[in-house]
Amino acid sequence: MKSWSPYVVGAGIGVLSWFTFASAGHPLGVSTSFENTAALTERAVAPQVAQNNPYFAEKAAEGKPPKINWQWMLVLGIFGGAWLSARLGNDRTPQSVPPLWRWRFGENVGKRFAAAFAGGALMMFGARLAQGCTSGHGISGTLQLALSSWIFVVGLFASGAVMAFLLFGKEGRSHV
């Protein structure tokens, strides 16, 4: 089967979060790993710059120095699991320009890639400011009833909807 009911998938993610809490004491989360990778990269590529960045001392003091840890492997696993699932389910989509984007902005691959790069960068910068993403705040934080996470999901869906309507307009709805 190509896809499962969203309720089955949601329940599966819920049970998976029981497992991650019980087995490793970690909530599901993704974006901290990108921060860790960025920090490790800065230290490897520009050690002089890293030395003058209070980031490293502060994270060490918090007991969270950047490293390849549980969550980093989780992100690697997401790629592997999705690859496997798409392969076995015959649901690979090696496309560069999604149809909705093509309807609104045309076939230009460079334009779509530039938007994807900028959008990804903006999104991750926001995730690190807020200390979480759709997984860490949106699922793990809200299920733990964290104030920060409930503020985050409301803000994210509100601003995402405004931006999507600015980009695609009402008419875009019939092209989804």
Place this chain on the structure above:
Amino acid sequence: MFDLPLNLVLGLLSGIAFGILLQKGRVAKYHVIVGQFLLKDWTVLKVMLTAVAVGAIGVWAMIGMGMATLSIQPAAFGGVLVGAVLFGCGMAIFGYCPGTGVAACGEGRRDAMVGVVGMLGGALLYVAAFPTLQGLITGWGDAGKVTLPQLTGMSPWLYVIAIGVIALLVRVFAERPRPAAP
């Protein structure tokens, strides 16, 4: 540089399960994510709400039995609010979130691969600007790692039950049989 091997293996296994679920849930697809923001395709919210409702029961039970501890982020209002707005805008442009973007790479989507590199760029910017960002993050106040039950003085189970009821109602009403359009 590396965590304990057992932790790494547990993380990888959990990630593979997460990746399969995201792919099968259709949330690693551009039109499903943007469709949610355009209030047309409600898959994303259905997945998230069910995950939160089911997850909360087990996690709060484990917390109650002392088998798990809370792992949440502080409510630093500037960081959370500005972060959420930038995140939502970026996600609507990119068409994937961080986890589903990585899953979309596994699905073979080229634009997601470019966006994941962009995500690394955004993280680099954050680490580089870390000292200057602190004022923005905590400047509007910081309520700390506080939960809604703590804030309101109510039992967490009231919230857990309420979320469960809402999820069940959504399941029943969103999927009720509808008369065919004329």
